[in-house]
Amino acid sequence: MIKMVGLISGKISDFVVLIIFWATLIYFIRRSMAGKLPNLRRLPAIDAIDEALGRASEMGKTVLFSHGTGTLESSEAAGSLAAIAALPYIARKCAQLELQLFLPTGSHTAYNVLSEVAREAYQLEGKPELFNQNNVQYLSSVSRAYSAGVMSTLMTQNVGAAIMLGSYHHAGLMLVETANRVGALAVGGTDSTAQIPWFVAGCDYALIGEEIYALGAYISKDPISVGGLAGLDILKAVILAIMALGVVLFQVGVDLSKWFTV
C-alpha cells in the first residue's frame, strides 16, 4: 500500500510559522556566534543592583546573593543558570566596593560554580584577600530548609542588599519578607509565575519573568543567549505588527485568523 506523504491540513500555517521562526532564530544565533553580538538595552535592574550595592557599602553592611531554590540538575535549571550568569557582575561590584558577599546555595554543582566565579571576581579587582570561602554556603536542596538557611543568614549577617534571582518555590515570599524585615534593599526576580507578585510587592526592584534571562545574557555576553534574545525580539516585533494589522483589518471585516487555521 502506498500512501502519499503530505502536510496535515489545518496544521500547515503552524508548520510555516515554526519554520520561519526557527530560521530567524538560527540566523541571529549564528550571527552572534560569528562575533556580531547585538546590543542589549541596559536594563533598569542593573541600576537597581548598583544602587543596592552602593547603599550597602555606605552603611557598612554585607550583600547576599541567592540563585533560587531550583538546583542545576532539575527542570528549574534555566532560572538558576540565568541568575548565576549575572553573578560575575555583582561579585566584581562587591569587590570594588569591598563588600562581603554571601552565596547560599542548594546545589552541589552550583556550590563549585559560585565559589569559582566569586573568587575570580575578587581577583580581577585585585582584592583576592577579601574573598571568604566560608561565605559560600551549601544549605540544602530541600526548599524549606534552604529558605530557613537564607533567612538566618539575612537576620544574622547584617545584610544591607539582598539580590535574589532565579526560580523560587513557595518559600520565595518568606525570603522577600525577611529581607524587608531586616531592612535590606532587595532586588529580586523570578520566572516562577506564582512567586512574581510577592517579589514585585516585597522587593525594592523586581525583574519579571523573562527579564532574568535577559539580565543573565546582558552580563555574560554568551553568544547563544544574546543571539537567541535578539532573534526572539524580532519575532515579538513581527507578532506585534501582525496583531496591529489584524486588529485594524478586523474592523473593516477582514478576519486574519482564518490564515492561522489553514
Next chain:
Amino acid sequence: MAEKTFIEKIQEIDPKILYAILIISLLIPYVRPLGIPIPIGAETRSYWNYIANMPEGSVVAMQLASDPSTIPQTRSAHQITMLKLFQQNCKIVFFTLRDDAPPLHEEMMQWVEAHLPSSKKLAYGVDYVNLGFLADTEATIAAIVADLKGFVEEDAYGNSLSSQPMMANVNSGEDFDLIVWNDGSRGIYMFALRQWQEKLGTPLLIIASTINKPGIMNYLQSGQVAGAAFGTEGGAQIESISGYIGDSTKATEPGSLSALVLTIVLLISNTIYLVKRFQTPTNVKGGNVK
C-alpha cells in the same frame, strides 16, 4: 512621639496575633452561619451550560489532579458534573495525573452512586471506565490522544481495556466529545490545552483552584477553554445552579468573613504605611522605611 511608637508597634505586630485573627474569623461562621447568597459568575454559567447540554451517549474524558489539600475546593464541581453526565447517559473515561488522587475518585464515585435515581444503576465498562493513575507528563496526554488503547492496556483494576464494551469505539482522542479537566492547584491544564484541545479542537472545561484562575481567564477569553469552575466559589455556584447544596456553599462563609477581616487589616496596615511615609518626606527613593 508616643503616637509614632504605636504606629511602629502596629507595623511590627507579632504574626501570631494575625494568625489568631484569621483563625477566629474562620471559625465564627461555623458557630453562627451568615446565610450569604451566592452570585453566579459568567465562566461557571458557561461551564454548566456545556455540561447540561451534552447529548446522550457522548463520550467524556474526566481527569482528576486534585490532591487531599485541594479536593475540598473542587469536589463539589467535580462530583456534580459526574452525576449530571451520568444522568444524561453520557459515558465517562476517568483517569488521573496525580498519584494521590485515585482514592478521591473512589469517594466521589460513591457519592454519585448514592445520588443517582434508583432506576439508574451504573455498570462498569458500559457507563464508565477508570484508567487510574498515569504519569504526570505532557507525553501522557499526547499518548492518550494518539492511541489510548495502545498506551494503556489495562484499567486501574487490572482488567483488559479492549474487553470493556464502551471502549469498542473509543481508540484515541478523536473519539471524545468533551474533556473535563480537574487541575487542582497543579497548573497542568496546559497539557490538555496544547496536546488535546489545540490538536483536535475537542471542547475543554476546567475545574481548578483559584490559584490558576488568572492564567485560565486568558484562555476563556480567547475561547480555547469553554467554561470553568474556580475554587470553593465555583463549587458553590455549581451547587446552587444544580440544586445539590453542600460543602462548598458552607465553606464560602468562613472564606467570606476572613476575606473581609483580612482586607480591613491590610487596609489599616497600608494606611499606616502611607501616613508614616508622608511624615518622613526625606525617604523619597522608594526604598526601605527602616
Next chain:
Amino acid sequence: MSLYKSQGPIVVAFLTAIIVITSNFIDAPGLSQISSDVKNFGAIIAGFALFVGLIGIVQSHANNVTRKKPLWQYSVLLLAVLALFLGVGLIYGNQSSQFKWIYDTIYGPLTATTYSLLAFWVCSAAYRAFKPRSMESAILVVCGLLVFFGVQPIASVISPAFNSIQAFIMNVLNVAGTRGIVIGVGLGILGFGLRVLVGWERSWMGAD
C-alpha cells in the same frame, strides 16, 4: 567527551523531538505509529524517573541514621512509615481497603495540612510586604485587594460593584497582561526547543 557519552544522547534527543514534531504536521506512512510509540516511551520513562527521586530520599535518610546525624531519630520514623506504605501496598494491593485506610489516616491529613500552613505565611507576608512603595506596587496592591475581596459572596452583599470590579480586573486587565506573558513564554519554548534540537542546550545532561 566520548561519542557514547555526549554525542549519542544529543542524537537521541534530536531524533525523538523531530519525530514528535514532524508527526504533528506531516502525514507519512508509519510516522504516526512511531511517534505514538515515542510518546508512550516518554511517559513510561517519566514514570521511572519518579522512582529515582524516591531512591534519593531513602539514600539520604538511611545515611542520616547510620551516621547518627542530628535529628536522625526523625529519619528512622520516615523510613518506618515508608516501609509501612510499601508493605501494605505490595501485600494488599493498591485498591485494597487497608491501603486506602493508611492513605486516609496518615498521608491525606499530613499533605493537606502542610499546604494549608501557607495560609498563615501569606497573611503575615501580605501584612508586612504589601505596601504601595511606588506607583507600580500601588497598582498591584489595589488590584490584589479588590480581587481578593471582590470574589467573595460577602462583597456582593455589601455592594454589587465589588464583584463587577473584580470581574473587570480578572477578565480585562489580567487577560491583557497574561496574554503578553503567554506569547513571550510560547516564543521562549520555541527557542529552548531549537537549542535542544541543535545540541546547543546541554544542561539536561548534567555534569560528568
Next chain:
Amino acid sequence: MSIVDILTIIIPVSFTIFILSLAYDDNPLYEIGAYLLIGSSAGWSAIQIIDFLRKSAWTPSFTGKPLYFVSLLLGLALFTRYFKNYRWLYRYPMAVVIGTGVGLAVNGAIGAQITKQISANFLPLTTGSAMSMFSNVLIIVGSMSSLTYFLFTDRFNNKYSQSVSKIGRYFLMATFGASFGSVMTFRIETLIGRIDFLVLPENLNYSIAVTVLVLAYLIGRNYLPKKQ
C-alpha cells in the same frame, strides 16, 4: 466504638494539629509530621508508579509488543546515575524524555500560545456596548504593550518603546495583583478545608482535646529550663 474506629479519627486529627502547630512555633510535633509526610508520600507514590508501569509497559511487553521491553530497559538505565562509572548511561533515557517533552511543547505552543493568542486579539472596536468596546481596547493595548516590555535589544529601544513598555509594566502589575488576590483566596480555602475536617461532628471532641493538649505543650515548653 472499636479501637480501629477511634484510631481512624484520632490519628488524622492529631496529625492535622501537629502540622498546624508550626504556626505557633517550630517544634518536635511538627517535625514528626513533616518527616512522616515525606516517608508516606514516597511510599504511596512508589506503589502508584508500579501500577502505572504495569498498565503501560509491563503488560504490553509480554502481550504482543516486545518493543516495549526497550522502554523498561531505558527506564532502568535511569538508575545508573547512582554508579559513578556508568553514570553517562542515564543520559539516554533522559534524552528520550527531553526530546519528547520539547517536541510536544513546541507542537502545542505554536498554536495554543502564539497564533491563537494573536487572533484572540482581533476584537470588535466599533460595535457592541460602550463597556465591551472599552474592555476590548484595554485588552489589545494591554497585551501589546506588555509584550513590548519584553523587548530587550537596543534595536527596539527608543523613547516611544520606552513609554509603551512602561504602560505594559502597569498592565503586568494589574495581572500580578489579580494573581496575588487569587493566591490569598486559594491558600485560605486550603486552610478552610482542614478546619472543615476538624469540626466534623464525629471529630470535634477529639479536635478540641488534641488542640488543648498541643497548645499546653507548646506554651509550657517555653517555660521549661532549656538544655544547652
